[in-house]
Amino acid sequence: MTNKITAKTITDSEFFYGHKACAGCGGxxxxxxxxxxxxxxxxxVLPAGCMSAVGFNYPHLCxxxxxxxxxxxxxxxxLTGVEAGARAVGIKNxxxxxxxxxxxxxxxxxxxxxxxxxxNDDILYICYDNEAYMNTGIQKSGLTPFGAKTTxxxxxxxxxxxxxxxxxxxxxxxxxxxxxxxxxxxxNLPDFINKIEKASKIKGTTYxxxxxxxxxxxxxxxxETIEIARKMIDCGLWYLAEYENGQFTLNKNPRDFSSIKxxxxxxxxxxxxxxxxxxxxxxxxxxxxxxxxxxxxTTKEEL
Amino acid sequence: MTKAFLSGNDAFAEGVRLARPQVISIYxxxxxxxxxxxxxxxxEDSSLKSELIxxxxxxxxxxxxxxxSAMGARTFTATSSQGLLYxxxxxxxxxxxxxxxxxxxxxxxxALPWNIYGDQRDSLSQLDCGWIQVYVEDAQESLDMxxxxxxxxxxxLVSTPVMVNLDGFVLTxxxxxxxxxxxxxxxxxxxxxxxxxxxxxDNPKNLAFSVGPDNxxxxxxxxxxxxxGSKRIIEETDAKFAEIFGRSYGGLTxxxxxDDADYILITLGSITGLCREVVDELRxxxxxxxxxxxxxxxxxxxxxxxxxxGSAKAVGVLEKDISFGYEGTVYTNVNSVIAKNxxxxxxxxxxxxxxxxxxSRENITAIFRHxxxxxxxxxxxxxxxxxxx
Ligand SMILES: Cc1ncc(C[n+]2csc(CCOP(=O)(O)OP(=O)(O)O)c2C)c(N)n1
Ligand code: SF4
Ligand SMILES: [Mg+2]
Numbered sequence: 001m002t003n004k005i006t007a008k009t010i011t012d013s014e015f016f017y018g019h020k021a022c023a024g025c026g027g028x029x030x031x032x033x034x035x036x037x038x039x040x041x042x043x044x045v046l047p048a049g050c051m052s053a054v055g056f057n058y059p060h061l062c063x064x065x066x067x068x069x070x071x072x073x074x075x076x077x078x079l080t081g082v083e084a085g086a087r088a089v090g091i092k093n094x095x096x097x098x099x100x101x102x103x104x105x106x107x108x109x110x111x112x113x114x115x116x117x118x119x120n121d122d123i124l125y126i127c128y129d130n131e132a133y134m135n136t137g138i139q140k141s142g143l144t145p146f147g148a149k150t151t152x153x154x155x156x157x158x159x160x161x162x163x164x165x166x167x168x169x170x171x172x173x174x175x176x177x178x179x180x181x182x183x184x185x186x187x188n189l190p191d192f193i194n195k196i197e198k199a200s201k202i203k204g205t206t207y208x209x210x211x212x213x214x215x216x217x218x219x220x221x222x223x224e225t226i227e228i229a230r231k232m233i234d235c236g237l238w239y240l241a242e243y244e245n246g247q248f249t250l251n252k253n254p255r256d257f258s259s260i261k262x263x264x265x266x267x268x269x270x271x272x273x274x275x276x277x278x279x280x281x282x283x284x285x286x287x288x289x290x291x292x293x294x295x296x297x298t299t300k301e302e303l
Numbered sequence: 304m305t306k307a308f309l310s311g312n313d314a315f316a317e318g319v320r321l322a323r324p325q326v327i328s329i330y331x332x333x334x335x336x337x338x339x340x341x342x343x344x345x346x347e348d349s350s351l352k353s354e355l356i357x358x359x360x361x362x363x364x365x366x367x368x369x370x371x372s373a374m375g376a377r378t379f380t381a382t383s384s385q386g387l388l389y390x391x392x393x394x395x396x397x398x399x400x401x402x403x404x405x406x407x408x409x410x411x412x413x414a415l416p417w418n419i420y421g422d423q424r425d426s427l428s429q430l431d432c433g434w435i436q437v438y439v440e441d442a443q444e445s446l447d448m449x450x451x452x453x454x455x456x457x458x459x460l461v462s463t464p465v466m467v468n469l470d471g472f473v474l475t476x477x478x479x480x481x482x483x484x485x486x487x488x489x490x491x492x493x494x495x496x497x498x499x500x501x502x503x504x505d506n507p508k509n510l511a512f513s514v515g516p517d518n519x520x521x522x523x524x525x526x527x528x529x530x531x532g533s534k535r536i537i538e539e540t541d542a543k544f545a546e547i548f549g550r551s552y553g554g555l556t557x558x559x560x561x562d563d564a565d566y567i568l569i570t571l572g573s574i575t576g577l578c579r580e581v582v583d584e585l586r587x588x589x590x591x592x593x594x595x596x597x598x599x600x601x602x603x604x605x606x607x608x609x610x611x612x613g614s615a616k617a618v619g620v621l622e623k624d625i626s627f628g629y630e631g632t633v634y635t636n637v638n639s640v641i642a643k644n645x646x647x648x649x650x651x652x653x654x655x656x657x658x659x660x661x662x663s664r665e666n667i668t669a670i671f672r673h674x675x676x677x678x679x680x681x682x683x684x685x686x687x688x689x690x691x692x
Contacts, residue, residue, distance in 0.1 A: 043502060045370070058518060061509035066502035068373055069511040070366060071392050077363035081326060081370025081378075082502075084354040088325035088376040091504060112366070115359030 005193050011036050019062040020054040024222030026186050026212030026229065027051055030128040031099050033189060037196040038124075040065050041094045043086065045079045047109060048072040049101035050135045050214075051128070075100040076112035079123040095200050098125040102143035103133040106169045113207075117176040120204045126196070127169065127207070130214035138217040142167040145237070146284070147277050148269045150217070155272040165284060170209050174243040179204035181243040185211040187229025191240055191251060211238050219268015228267065234258040236285045239292065248296040260285065304488070309481045311474040314442035315381075315407050315467070316341035317481070318449025320351045321489035322405070324379040325496075326371035328356045328364040333419045334471040335383040335409040342379075353379075361386035365393035365404070372402035373510050375501035377453065380404065383471065384411035384425045391429065397464045398433025399526065400511050401500055403456035404464040405449070406434075410572065410623070411471040412658045420659020421471030422623035423572065427600070427632045433526060435465040435533060436600040438571040442479040445469055447550060450484075450493055454540045457496050461533040463526070470573040470623075472659065477573075484548055492547045530602050537599065555604035557596045558611055560586060564593030565616040566674040569637060571597045574621065574655075574662055581667040592671055600633065608640045617649040617674040621667075621684075623656035630654075630681045649677060655684035 003009075015035035021028035031051050035042055044067040046052040052069040055062040070078035075098040083096040100109060105127040116123060132150050133139040139152040145166045149155040153162040173181045180202045184192040192210055199206035213229050215222045232238040236257040242249045260282050264270040273281075309317065316338050319327075327346075329339040345351035354371075358364045361382050368378040382390060387408055397404050412418040413425050426436060437452065439445050445467070452465040469475050484492075502508050514522055538554040545551035559579050561567065570578050575596045585592045595611045597604060612618055618641075620634040629635065634652035641650060653670050655662045666684050673682065 040507070041504060043374075053513070056509055056512035058512045058514045061512060063509050064507065066504070066507045067509050068370070068502065069513075070370070071362070071396055073362060074366035074369075074393070077358060077360075077366035078370035080356060080358070080363075081328065081367035081372075082374055083370075084326045084356060084367075085371030085374030085376035085378070088354055088371065089374055091374070094504065111359055112363050115363060118359070119357065 005037055005197055007190065010193065011039070015040070015042070015065045016055060016063055018060070020057070021050065022216055022222070024215040024225045025050070026214060026225045027101070027128040027130055028054065029186050030126070030192070030210045030212040033192060034097065034099065034126055034196050035065060037193055038095050038097055038200055042097050043067070043082055043094055044097050044099055045070050045075055045082060046099045047075040047101070047104040048135070049104050051099060051101070053135050072104055073108040074112060075104055075109050076116040076123070076125060079125065080116050080119065080121045083121055083123050096123045098123065100125070100127055101134070102127060102129040102131060103141035106142040106167050113173070114176065117173065117178050117205045117207070120179065122203055123205055124199050125205065125207045127209045128212040129209060130212050130217060131166070132217050134214050134217045143169065146281055147264070147273050149272060150269070160272055160274070160277050161269070170241070170243070173207045174248065177246065178243065179206055181207040183209045183239060183241050185229045185233055185238055185240065186213070187211070187226055187233055188240060195242070217269065219271070220266065231258065231263045231266070235260045235263040236289055237263065237281070241296065250292055250296045250298045253298045304485055305483050307481055307483055308478050309442055310337065310476050310478050311442045311445045311469045312338040312409070312476065313341055314446040314481045315449050315469065316345065317483050318446040319379050320345050321484060321486060322450055322453045322493055323377065324353055325376040326354045326356065326368065327379045328358045328367040329380065330358050330361050330364045330382070330386065332383045332386040334411060334475045335381050335386070335407065337475070338381050338407060361390040362393055365390040365397060365406070368404045369393060369397050369400060369402050372404055373400070373502055375496065375498055375503065377496040378404050379406070381407040381409070383409035384413050387425045387429060388413060391432070394429055394432040394434060396511070401462040401526070402464060403462055403498070405452045405456055406464065406466050407449070408466050408468050409471045409475045410468050418658040419471070421473050422657045422659065423468070424624050424657070426466060426468050427624045430601060430632060433463070433530070434601065435463055435530060437465060437467045437598060438600065439467060439469055439474070440573055440575045440596065441474065442477070442481045443550070444552065445474065446481055446483065447544065447548070447552070450489060451540050451544055454493050454543070455533060455536055457498070458536045459498070461529055461536050462498070462500060463530055463533065468572065474573040488547055492544060534602050552598060555599040555602070556607040556611065557598060559594040559596070561593040561595065561611050563591055565591040566671060567593045567595055567612060567615045567618045568670060568674070569595050569597060569618060569620045569633070571600070571622065571633065577662070577664060578621070578667050581664060581671065585671055590671070597633070600636070603636055605640045608637065609644050609646065612641065612646055612648060615648050617651065617677070619651045619653055619670055619674050621653045621655060621670065625654050625657065634681070650680070652681045653684050654682065660685050
C-alpha cells in the first residue's frame with residue numbers, strides 16, 4: 001500500500017473537536033483518529049451513546065464532516081440509507097462510516113449490522129468498545145467481560161460482577177463472510193490507523209472493532225487510558241487480528257503474556273475479583289489463544 | 304394516461320413508480336406485501352430506477368429511509384400493523400428530523416389477539432408521532448395520493464413525512480379500474496426533490512442532534528406550525544393535481560350531500576363508498592342525511608368540520624378503532640372541535656370493523672337511525688349487544 005498514513009503524516013485537521021467527552025476518554029480518541037484517516041469525505045453515523053451525546057448538543061455541534069445521530073439500534077440501517085442516498089443523488093468518493101459503542105453494536109444494533117453485512121453494503125462500521133453502556137451510567141452490555149462490576153452487575157458476597165463472558169463479536173461478524181473485519185485497540189494507534197485506511201479502500205461492508213477504555217467506567221486514572229489498553233493486549237485478553245478472504249490472521253503474536261492479575265486489579269471494576277475469578281479468566285484466555293494459534297495465520301512482521 | 308384493473312396495493316405501487324423515489328427500503332408484512340412485490344418487479348424491469356434495499360426489519364426500513372432522506376434522496380417504504388408499531392421510534396425520528404419520507408401503511412389490526420385483517424388501530428395509535436396521516440378510499444385515490452403525498456411532504460414549508468393509509472384487504476386487495484397517468488404528466492406535477500435539510504460534501508452538516516430544554520420547545524413549536532401550515536399546501540396540491548389530471552379530492556375532507564343535512568356521518572377510508580350509497584337511499588326517502596369523509600387526520604381538518612357540521616342536529620363518527628378505556632380516537636378529536644367552537648349538536652361514536660369484522664349496509668342504516676333517534680354515545684357495531692357509556 002502506498003502513502004500509508006502514519007503518526008508523522010496524519011492530518012492536522014480535526015473533524016471531532018470541542019466535544020464534551022471526559023478527560024482521558026478512549027472512545028473520543030478512536031472517533032477522532034478514525035475521522036482523521038477518513039477525512040472530509042467521510043459521512044459519519046453515530047447512534048445514541050457517549051460519542052453522540054458529547055458531540056451533538058445544539059447549537060454546539062462538534063463534527064466538521066457530515067455527521068448524523070441514528071437511533072440506538074439504527075447505526076447500520078441508517079448507514080445503508082446514507083450510502084444509497086449519497087449515490088442516488090450523485091455523490092462520488094465518499095465513505096459512509098458508523099461509529100458505534102459496544103452496546104449499540106453487539107446488543108441492540110446487531111440485527112441491523114447483520115443485515116448490512118448480508119447485503120454487503122459499501123460501508124465501514126467501527127465499534128468503539130468500552131465494555132459497557134457508559135452513556136447511561138455504566139450498565140452491563142453484551143461486551144462487558146466476565147467479572148466486571150457495572151451498575152447492573154454489582155459485586156457483592158454472592159455475585160462477583162458480570163457472570164457472562166464477552167460476546168465474540170469479531171468472529172460473529174466474520175461468520176457473515178464479510179469482506180474485511182479487524183480488531184484493534186487505541187493502545188496501538190498505528191495498527192488502528194492502518195486498518196481504517198485498509199478498510200476504507202475495500203468495497204463492501206467492512207468492520208473494525210476497536211477497544212477504547214473509559215476511565216469512568218473502568219475505574220482508572222484519566223492518564224492511563226492508553227496504558228490500560230496496551231496491558232489488555234499484553235496480557236492476552238485482547239488480540240489484534242484481521243479477517244479477510246475467509247481467513248483469520250493474527251497481527252501480533254506475543255511470546256508470553258504479561259500478568260492478567262496486574263491488568264485486572266489496576267482497574268476499579270475488577271478490584272473485587274478473587275484468585276478463583278481471575279483463574280477463570282486466565283483459563284478462558286488460554287483456551288482462546290490455543291484455538292487462535294491452531295487455526296489462524298500469523299503476520300510475519302511484528303507491529 | 305392508460306387504464307388498468309388494479310388492486311389498491313398495485314395502484315399505490317404505480318403511484319410510487321410515477322413519483323420516482325431514489326431509495327426504497329422494503330420489508331414484508333401482510334397485507335402490504337403485494338406493494339413491495341410490485342415495486343420489486345418494477346425495479347427488475349427498469350420501469351422504476353431506484354435503489355431497492357432489502358432491510359432486515361421495519362425499524363431498519365424507516366431508519367434506512369431517514370438516512371437516505373438526510374442525503375437529499377426521495378425515499379419510500381411501506382408497512383402495516385406490527386411493522387408500523389415496530390418502527391415507532393423511527394416514526395418520531397423521521398418527523399422530528401423533518402425528513403419528507405412517504406410511507407404506505409396497510410391498515411391492519413394489531414396483536415394480541417393476532418389478526419391480519421383490516422382495522423385502523425395501528426395508524427390511529429400513532430396519530431401523535433408527527434406524521435401527516437392520509438386515509439384513502441379506493442384504488443384511484445391510492446395512486447393519486449402516492450403522488451400528492453410527495454408534493455405535500457417535500458414542500459419546504461412542510462418538510463414532514465406522510466403516511467398514506469389503505470384499509471387492509473378491503474382496499475389493498477380489491478381490484479378496480481384505475482387511470483394511470485403518464486410519466487410526463489406526473490413529472491409536470493411533481494418536480495425532483497430539493498431540500499436544504501441534507502448533508503452534502505459542499506456544505507457539511509450535523510443532523511439529528513440533541514436539543515436541551517432551552518431550545519427544544521422551539522423545535523417542537525416549529526414542527527407543529529409546519530403541520531398546521533400544511534393544510535394550505537394540501538389544498539394547493541389538490542388544486543394543482545386537478546389541473547393536470549382532472550381529478551380533485553377537495554383537500555382535507557370530502558363532503559357528500561351535506562347541504563341542509565341534519566344528520567351527518569363522519570367516515571374515513573374504504574367504508575365511505577358504502578356509506579354514500581346509504582345516504583343516497585335515505586335521501587330518496589326524504590331524510591336529511593349527509594356524509595363527511597376525513598381524508599387527513601393530521602393535520603386535523605377543524606375548519607372543514609366547523610363548516611360542515613355548523614347547522615347539523617347530530618353527527619356520528621364511524622371508525623375502526625377504539626382507545627381502550629375511553630372511546631374512538633377520531634371521535635375524541637371531532638368532539639374537541641365541536642366543544643372549542645361552541646357547536647350545539649349531539650355526537651355519537653360507532654366502533655366497527657375491528658379485526659376485519661364486516662360492516663354491512665344494515666349496520667350503516669341503523670347508525671343513521673341512531674343519529675335521528677338518539678341514544679347511547681359510544682356504540683360497538685356488529686357486537687349484538689351494547690356497552691354502557
Ligand atoms: C431504543 C433505546 N434504548 C435505550 C436507549 C438508552 N441509551 C442511550 S445511550 C445508551 C448506552 C450506549 O452504550 P454503548 O453503545 O456501549 O455506547 P457508550 O455510551 O458506551 O459510548 C443507552 C442504553 C436509547 N437511547 N434508545
Ligand atoms: S463516560 Fe467514558 S466513554 Fe463516555 S465520554 Fe466519559 S470517558 Fe468517554
Ligand atoms: Mg459502551
